[in-house]
Amino acid sequence: MNVLSELITLWLVITAAPLTLVVLLGLVKVRLFRCSGTLELGLFPAAEVLIPIKGVAPGQENILESLLAQRYPNYWVTFVVESQNDPVNSGLERLCARYPHAGVVVSQLATGCAQKNQNLVAGLRALKSDTEIVVFCDSTNLADPDWLARFTGPLRQGKCQVQTTFRAFRPDPETVGGVGQAIYAAFVMMLAIVNPKPWGGGTAIRREILDRLNVVEIWSHTVVDDLVLGNLLDSTGIKIRMDPGNILTSPLKNQSIAGFLGYLDRQILFPKFTNPGIWVATLIFHVNLTLAICVTALTGIAYLFGAVGDSAGLASWLFLGNLVLVGFVLRTVNPFAISIKGWVLGFFPCVFLAAFVLLRSIFRNYIDWHGRRYYPGKDGLVLETRPVKP
Secondary structure (H helix, E strand, C coil): CHHHHHHHHHHHHHHHHHHHHHHHHHHHHHHHHHHHHCCCCCCCCCEEEEEECCCCCCCHHHHHHHHHCCCCCCEEEEEEECCCCCCCHHHHHHHHHHCCCEEEEECCCCCCCCHHHHHHHHHHHCCCCCCCEEEEECCCCECCCCHHHHHCHHHHCCCCCEEECCEEEEEECCCHHHHHHHHHHHHHHHHHHHCCCCCCCEEEEEHHHHHHCCHHHHHCCECCCHHHHHHHHHHCCCCCEECHHHCEEEEEECCCHHHHHHHHHHHHHHHHHHCHHHHHHHHHHHHHHHHHHHHHHHHHHHHHCCCCCHHHHHHHHHHHHHHHHHHHHHHHHCCCCCCHHHHHHHHHHHHHHHHHHHHHHCCCCCEEECCEEEEECHHHEEEEEEECCC
């Protein structure tokens, strides 16, 4: 029994250590680099914001308007839609009429890549001749008026060639699915801060880099934009600067558990095809963490009734306490006032739902996204696409 207790203790330490280290290191970097949120003045070369968009969502017009009302003296916004029949077009027409520095590009239905990639490629092909900085931004991101000027500051000052940021979800109301998504995103942001990768929802890059690496050609055949771009940048030695001082806001209205699972599906399946090493490591770590939670919950209760020894019992309670601490550290990273009750009620469902999706991803060879099913191969190359049956 003593040997078993020692093995359980060692297992829990090995399981808790990397999780705690990543979260604490990420928190330190967030605190240290919040200075990146200051406004960088100087030259303002022509910038273009590409926003792929599909369908109508609650509060969408206000979100898009926030990206059109930036205090940047020389920028253009391109909305890219799949079809002229998309219901979002009427709203885009109203916005473009009010903001003369905006336009709409129609990309057509994708057959050899993901629809988002198709939209981004169409946007890149339609860039203005004088554009020097390209910013990719999701249509669900809310930005303050100085965001674009701050975010592009390091590029404009010559401090980097690629800069990325991330987003924080603001669930309304605080459903289990919405809070779980906010928790998951907070942890992913910690990973991105420790090991920067471009995020498609908010990345600024020099146009020269996009042209030199022939990103248009590569995106035209792949299932996801940001992971593919990250691999390309890594292979060419171009460093990515992570900016935790300018994270974007993603309002999340009435998110259900089913909606959260759909979000998790894509987040977990993309790297399975583009970065299998990351996917395998995440799968092993997260399933192990989930198993450790189940074992420590049972062992901790058994310890209270004297059924297990002090070593395993105390290690179990310390592990669970450490996990709760990690959860509250992640809460401090999210800039929105999600209640303690909501955060606690969403934390463990987030962990277990992510484990379920990770295990399910072993048997999935496709990705469902906006009504299309993509069958990717090695490096995320799209082999086949089909419409998803309702």
